[in-house]
Amino acid sequence: MTSAPLPLARFQEDVTPEWLTVALRHAGVLRDSKVIGVTTKRVGNGMFGDSVRFAIEYDRAEEAAPTSVVGKFASTDPVSRENGASIGLYETEVNFYRSFRDTVSVRAPHCYVVDQDPESKDFTLILEDLTPARGGDQIIGCSVEDAYHAMDQAAALHGPRWADPTLRDIPWMNRRSETGNFLLDGFDGFMRDFRGRYDDMLEPEFMAECVRLQAKIEKYFLPRGAPDAPQHTDFRLDNMLFDARDGAVPLAVLDWQSISVGYGMLDVAYFIGAGLLPDVRRQNERALVEHYMERLRAYGVKDYDWNQAWVHYRLGILQGVFTAIFASVVTGRTERGDQMFMTMARRHCQHAMDLESLAALDLLG
Helix, strand or coil: CCCCCCCCCCCCHHHHHHHHHHHHCCCCCCCCCCEEEEEEEEEEECCEEEEEEEEEECCCCCCCCCCCCEEECCCCCCHHHHHHHHCHHHHHHHHHHHHHHHHHHCCCEEEEEEEEEECCCEEEEECCCCCCCCCCCCCCCCCHHHHHHHHHHHHHHHHCCCCCHHHHHHHHHCCCHHHHHHHHHHHHHHHHHHHHHHHCCCCCHHHHHHHHHHHHHHHHCCCCCCEEEEECCCCHHHHHHEECCCCCCEEEEEECCCCCCEEEHHHHHHHHHHHHHHHHHHHHHHHHHHHHHHHHHCCCCCCCCCHHHHHHHHHHHHHHHHHHHHHHHHHHCCCHHHHHHHHHHHHHHHHHHHHCCHHHHHHHC
């Protein structure tokens, strides 16, 4: 899988039948046929990128040729586009598909074409279309059964390269100091903008929890003392497809713009806190964490005990509070975006309050 020898498709309009013919031939899935027609449909709810399904018409049938693909491009919203490029999200996702996807077991889409302009950071991904599938919805939440599938995929991402020292040799996955300084230095501003937007929408007790995180934000960025693992960082329902390929794939994970070297329990806590309604989460979260740890053991992880894991879980909850604040003010504002970020803020703040996550920060020193 290498870049197609043709101009970068910066927008969906650039994916013409001629462009797609060359691209699929270069990917090795098209031999003699030609693409003669493409029908487009916007899919997903990405905040930093635009995803489009391309239904493909050929001049003749060919067994290996996909009948549809999904293209992903930098966001057409100028605010989201600028911020996505400036904090390295686009470059990170490109590199995930170029060199990392096949080193872990998580079910991510196959990538036919990956290309990027190193100067503008515009990019093109042409991905496997996993439909028919049931898209996750961050606002609605999910069933406990769906949550167990998410734990399976979390372990499939973390387990194969758990405590792998070579992760620290991958530059694009180790921007934590650079990005962390940007986020830490800017957090007071993010919080100011967040309050300006949402003081009249978010319940006072949850806004107060956000303010308490602000007061401890330096501790939030301290190292966790957890084993290194590939960390998705935005492991939530809007980035997942359930019952994909008409049920053949229980869950596929999308949106790899934020993968980094971190700690696996962050993904687990982030998903559980936002994906389940609070009462359902309280009844099932320990069993879900136990299931995740059991799946980790299947990948050979033997030295991660429950007490250590539970502290990391409590700390990981704060990723959701942080993300609700940060992401809501650095993306273009939409009605659905407001609804989603307020849903996330309520669930993650309640989760942090239930498990006293801010108190767990004090354990870091």
